[in-house]
Amino acid sequence: MTVIEQAGASFSAATRGVAEEAQQVVSLPESVVSLHKVSRRFGETQALNQVSLKVRKGEILGIIGRSGAGKSTLIRCLNGLEQPDEGVIEIEGQRITGLSEKQLQAVRSRVGMVFQHFNLLSAKTVAQNVALPLKIAGMAKAERDRRVAELLALVGLADKARHYPAALSGGQKQRVGIARALAASPALLLCDEATSALDPETTRSILTLLKALNQRLGITILLITHEMEVIKSVAHRVAVIDAGEIIEQGPVWQVFAHPQKELTRTLLRGLLPQLPESIAARLSQQKQGEAIYSVHFAGEEAQGELLTRFACALPGAFRLIQGGVDHIQHYAVVRFFIAIPASNGADEQRVLAWLHQQQAQVEKVGYVASYV
Numbered sequence: 001m002t003v004i005e006q007a008g009a010s011f012s013a014a015t016r017g018v019a020e021e022a023q024q025v026v027s028l029p030e031s032v033v034s035l036h037k038v039s040r041r042f043g044e045t046q047a048l049n050q051v052s053l054k055v056r057k058g059e060i061l062g063i064i065g066r067s068g069a070g071k072s073t074l075i076r077c078l079n080g081l082e083q084p085d086e087g088v089i090e091i092e093g094q095r096i097t098g099l100s101e102k103q104l105q106a107v108r109s110r111v112g113m114v115f116q117h118f119n120l121l122s123a124k125t126v127a128q129n130v131a132l133p134l135k136i137a138g139m140a141k142a143e144r145d146r147r148v149a150e151l152l153a154l155v156g157l158a159d160k161a162r163h164y165p166a167a168l169s170g171g172q173k174q175r176v177g178i179a180r181a182l183a184a185s186p187a188l189l190l191c192d193e194a195t196s197a198l199d200p201e202t203t204r205s206i207l208t209l210l211k212a213l214n215q216r217l218g219i220t221i222l223l224i225t226h227e228m229e230v231i232k233s234v235a236h237r238v239a240v241i242d243a244g245e246i247i248e249q250g251p252v253w254q255v256f257a258h259p260q261k262e263l264t265r266t267l268l269r270g271l272l273p274q275l276p277e278s279i280a281a282r283l284s285q286q287k288q289g290e291a292i293y294s295v296h297f298a299g300e301e302a303q304g305e306l307l308t309r310f311a312c313a314l315p316g317a318f319r320l321i322q323g324g325v326d327h328i329q330h331y332a333v334v335r336f337f338i339a340i341p342a343s344n345g346a347d348e349q350r351v352l353a354w355l356h357q358q359q360a361q362v363e364k365v366g367y368v369a370s371y372v
């Protein structure tokens with residue numbers, strides 16, 4: 001089945017809606033990638049330490065971590081450029097650890113790579129860049145030309161076949177990179193900081209493309225990024241890696257709404273509302289002026305109007321300082337800061353009782369002498 005036929009056959013899946021597709025991922029436990037206690041050391045550095053991880057068929061798994069955490073080493077082990085010292089890696093049930101270089105070549109054709117800096121050959125046209133892996137695989141020219149035309153149409157670059165990379169924008173170059181990665185119909189697409197060199201608008205268009213490819217072709221994607229927005233907008237699950245170990249993993253909404261580890265909270269900091277600097281700088285633990293509370297709630301999407309209900313239920317009892325509702329994978333994550341006059345114990349009790357009844361997490365972060 002060609003790429004386009006695959007896309008057509010699964011097009012109806014793309015129209016069923018994201019919620020159902022998220023369900024689909026859950027109901028498809030078959031793993032495309034499986035790592036079992038994988039370790040890799042470089043001298044004194046334990047780049048990967050007993051990493052066990054599965055990427056399920058048809059899901060988008062994001063991997064986040066600080067610089068030097070082991071993300072690239074993990075990717076290099078998956079495409080066979082690096083061999084682990086210990087542990088087992090399987091791709092589509094086939095063990096890839098301990099294979100010869102020749103055997104690894106076959107494995108590599110099952111894994112498409114998308115790079116941060118595109119890695120296109122500047123002396124070759126767009127079509128020739130995309131055709132390269134097919135040529136290496138020995139595909140006949142007529143078949144190759146047909147496939148390249150399909151792939152370029154798929155990534156929206158049908159009119160750029162004869163252009164050279166230098167004449168393309170960053171986003172167009174990345175589309176070529178994605179078309180090339182898909183050329184051999186891989187089981188897995190590895191995206192290594194695929195949007196990190198792109199501006200926000202281009203990033204959005206590349207993410208939309210990756211999401212569409214995942215939904216229409218059912219391709220499994222593992223993406224490594226330091227951009228939490230990328231994970232939030234496209235990934236189904238996320239794993240956090242630190243010092244070569246997976247320290248936390250789960251559905252994106254769950255990890256983003258309830259990060260368990262301090263590092264995860266730090267990585268997600270940019271997505272969370274912060275107290276305005278003018279208030280944070282004056283925060284004290286001594287009772288005075290107004291009590292400042294942080295409120296955190298996560299639940300079904302329909303519960304996203306918690307903030308509105310809160311304001312209607314207790315008019316005038318608190319002031320909203322900062323925050324709002326975020327929607328992740330059809331869940332609402334509500335985070336905000338409020339101020340309550342410290343002298344008004346009754347209001348404080350009413351507010352806390354109402355929030356606790358909604359099962360919101362409430363934490364007093366301190367006091368400020370006056371709100372403004």
Ligand SMILES: Nc1ncnc2c1ncn2[C@@H]1O[C@H](COP(=O)(O)OP(=O)(O)OP(=O)(O)O)[C@@H](O)[C@H]1O
Pocket residue numbers: 042043045046047065066067068069070071072073074
């Ligand atoms: N070939 C190598 N030789 C020696 N040390 C290495 C080698 N490759 C990786 N390391 C070390 O292993 C650790 C993990 O590196 P890796 O590149 O996997 O991290 P990373 O999470 O991808 O970082 P970044 O986000 O900065 O790219 C680092 O301490 C790195 O210095």
